[in-house]
Amino acid sequence: MNVLERFLNYIKFDTQSKSDVEEYPSTKKQLVLLNFLLEELKKLNIDASIDEYGYVIGRIKSNHKKTTKTVALIAHVDTSPDASGKDVEAKIIKNYDGGIIVLNNQKNIILDPKTFPNLKDKIGDDLVVTDGTTLLGADDKLGVAEIMDFAEFVVNNPNYEHGDIVIVFTPDEEVGNGTKFFDVKKVNADFGYTLDGSKVGEIAYENFNAATARVTLNGKSVHPGSAKNKMLSSIDLSYEFNNLLPKFMRAEITENYEGFNHLISVNGAVEKTEMIYIIRNHDKTIFEKQKQDFIMNCDYLNKKYGANTVELNIADSYYNMREVLDDYPEIINIAIKAIKENHLDPIIEPIRGGTDGARLTFMGLPCPNLGTGGYNFHGPFEYASIKEMSIAVEVIKSIVSEVATI
Numbered sequence: 001m002n003v004l005e006r007f008l009n010y011i012k013f014d015t016q017s018k019s020d021v022e023e024y025p026s027t028k029k030q031l032v033l034l035n036f037l038l039e040e041l042k043k044l045n046i047d048a049s050i051d052e053y054g055y056v057i058g059r060i061k062s063n064h065k066k067t068t069k070t071v072a073l074i075a076h077v078d079t080s081p082d083a084s085g086k087d088v089e090a091k092i093i094k095n096y097d098g099g100i101i102v103l104n105n106q107k108n109i110i111l112d113p114k115t116f117p118n119l120k121d122k123i124g125d126d127l128v129v130t131d132g133t134t135l136l137g138a139d140d141k142l143g144v145a146e147i148m149d150f151a152e153f154v155v156n157n158p159n160y161e162h163g164d165i166v167i168v169f170t171p172d173e174e175v176g177n178g179t180k181f182f183d184v185k186k187v188n189a190d191f192g193y194t195l196d197g198s199k200v201g202e203i204a205y206e207n208f209n210a211a212t213a214r215v216t217l218n219g220k221s222v223h224p225g226s227a228k229n230k231m232l233s234s235i236d237l238s239y240e241f242n243n244l245l246p247k248f249m250r251a252e253i254t255e256n257y258e259g260f261n262h263l264i265s266v267n268g269a270v271e272k273t274e275m276i277y278i279i280r281n282h283d284k285t286i287f288e289k290q291k292q293d294f295i296m297n298c299d300y301l302n303k304k305y306g307a308n309t310v311e312l313n314i315a316d317s318y319y320n321m322r323e324v325l326d327d328y329p330e331i332i333n334i335a336i337k338a339i340k341e342n343h344l345d346p347i348i349e350p351i352r353g354g355t356d357g358a359r360l361t362f363m364g365l366p367c368p369n370l371g372t373g374g375y376n377f378h379g380p381f382e383y384a385s386i387k388e389m390s391i392a393v394e395v396i397k398s399i400v401s402e403v404a405t406i
Contacts, residue, residue, distance in 0.1 A: 001152075003389045007128070007145040010077075011137035014086040017078035017175045024180065025054045025078070025171035033077045037169050040148060044155045046167070053181040058167035060154055064404045068163030071403045072192030072365065073150070073396065075143030076173035076356060079135060080378040089131040092386070098123040103132035103380065111381055118199075118375055119383075126386040136382035138374030143195030144169060146372060146389060150396045160397070163404045166192075170356060176317060178356040184365045191331050192367040193399065194357035200388040200395065201344035202371030203335040205325045207351040207358045208259070208280040209287040210317040213294050215241060215275040217268070218309055232305060234273040238266060241275070241310065244297045249290070257282050257350060261290060282320055282350055318354045321361040321368070328366045330406065335368065338398035342391055347371070370395065 001009075013033040018026040025031060034054050041048035041058040048058035062068055079085035093101055098120060101111040109132030113119040130136045147167055154160060166189045170178045173196070197204055219234030242263060251262040259281025266275050277294070281287035291314050298312040325332065339346045357367035373388025 003145050003149040003393055004128075004386050006148055007138075007141060007384070007389065008090060010141040010144055011085075011088045011090060013077075015078050015137075016081060016085040017172050019081055019175045024177065026175055026177070027078075030054060030078050030171040034169060034171065037077070037144065037148070041151065041167065044152055046151060046155065048167075051181075054171045055182065056167075056169040057187060058151065060151065060162070060165040060167070062163045062404075063158065064161050064163050068404045069190040069406055070164040070166060070188065071400060072166040072168055072187055072189035072367070073147045074168045074170065074192050074194045074356065074360070074367065075147055075196060076140045076170045076178050077144060078171050078174050079137050079139065079141075080174045082378040083135040083380060084133070085135055085137055088134045088137055090128050090136060091131065093127040093129055096122050096125055096127050101127075101129060103129060107132060109133075109380065111383065116376060116381060122385055125388075128384040128386065130380050130382060132380045135377075135379055136374070136384065138372070138382055138384045139377040140173065140196045140372070142372040142374045142384055142389060142392070146195055146392045146396060149393050150400075153393070153397065160401070161404050162400045164189075165400060168192075173356050179359040179363065182356075182360065182363070184360070184363050187365065189365060191328065192357070192360065192365055193335065194355050194360075194367055194369045195372050195392070195396075196355050196357070197351075197369045197371035198373075198375055198377070199347060200371045200373045200385075200392045201339050202347045202349065203332060203339065203368060204349065204351045204355075204370075205332055205368040206282060206322040207318070207320055207354045208282055209284055209319050210354055211279040211287070211291060212315050212317055213277040213279055213291070214313045215277070215294070215298070216311040217241065217273045217275070218311070219270050219272065221269075221271040231270070232309075233270050234268055235270060237301065237305070237309065238268065238273045238275055241297055241301060244300070245293060255352075259283070259286055259290065261293075279314075280352075284320065284323075318358045319362060321358040324361045325366055325368060331366055332368060334399055334402045334406075335370065335395075338395050338402060341398045342394050344391070344395075
């Protein structure tokens with residue numbers, strides 16, 4: 001079975017995770033694929049197990065003469081709650097010509113390079129696309145498929161020299177809980193790589209500092225016929241609160257290293273409105289200033305309208321892994337060398353988001369992120385390059401081979 005066949009098999013599993021639930025994993029259907037992967041590892045005679053939380057861990061022992069570092073290869077099985085991952089109908093576009101791809105003729109859903117200019121770089125490639133009604137699952141079943149393809153290569157090629165390898169498949173990354181019960185000591189690796197990026201050749205070791213702000217606005221509901229000087233609409237308060245935040249820090253007008261405050265949810269009526277924001281910035285100092293803006297807004301409105309009119313809860317989610325990875329340049333250099341060995345120019349860009357690798361890095365497992373060949377994640381316009389899938393596997397081979405020399 002090659003990497004493409006694996007990928008097409010894995011996307012048949014509906015592994016969509018779910019936000020704001022107490023169970024772990026958040027959906028039991030993730031365990032179906034996790035147990036399937038466990039059996040695949042065992043069929044390859046790889047020592048593998050699954051724990052009570054659904055983490056699958058496989059170990060391949062070193063065949064190298066000298067003592068080497070242990071490297072972990074990590075990918076998550078869940079897909080985003082943003083779009084359905086059930087009954088994925090994938091199709092292959094052979095020798096893409098650079099034009100519009102019709103995903104669904106009946107519903108007039110197209111993949112247009114004018115909207116998604118990264119398609120222009122894929123002319124001549126074979127692409128895997130959706131039928132326009134679900135996401136594809138490249139995030140992160142591409143990473144899973146590439147790690148499994150590499151594992152089979154190692155087992156079938158005893159002359160390939162490597163150190164100790166740990167394979168880890170996780171649930172619930174898409175809902176921010178991929179490392180909630182991750183036991184770094186149990187994994188017992190010196191460092192790792194998450195395969196959860198986009199274009200092959202990417203090596204990402206910077207990500208946003210991240211927090212979630214929950215704002216509750218308490219109004220006063222009075223019959224509108226007698227509301228003068230009595231009613232206080234929490235909906236109007238939500239507009240006022242939002243307009244107090246810097247307008248130049250909205251997600252839709254930021255890029256590169258620019259951070260943002262992004263309102264992702266509003267739910268309410270006159271009496272009570274709840275707003276949820278995500279706060280993001282690569283720069284820790286500016287990140288802290290953004291959180292302070294929320295606190296100042298809350299204080300201002302409470303002074304204006306009365307105590308407890310606005311309630312605020314801010315919780316940090318993850319931090320910029322560069323804070324730690326700057327102390328481990330060899331991990332980055334190994335990946336850069338491997339990418340160059342496979343005739344690619346390394347792409348070093350900040351992640352405008354986060355990965356399990358960011359949290360793992362702060363948990364004691366330094367873990368930059370690598371590209372897998374998937375694009376337009378979390379929606380029906382997601383697609384994957386078959387050529388890049390294969391190259392991603394070769395990059396892994398080069399990385400693990402290089403690790404065996406240090």
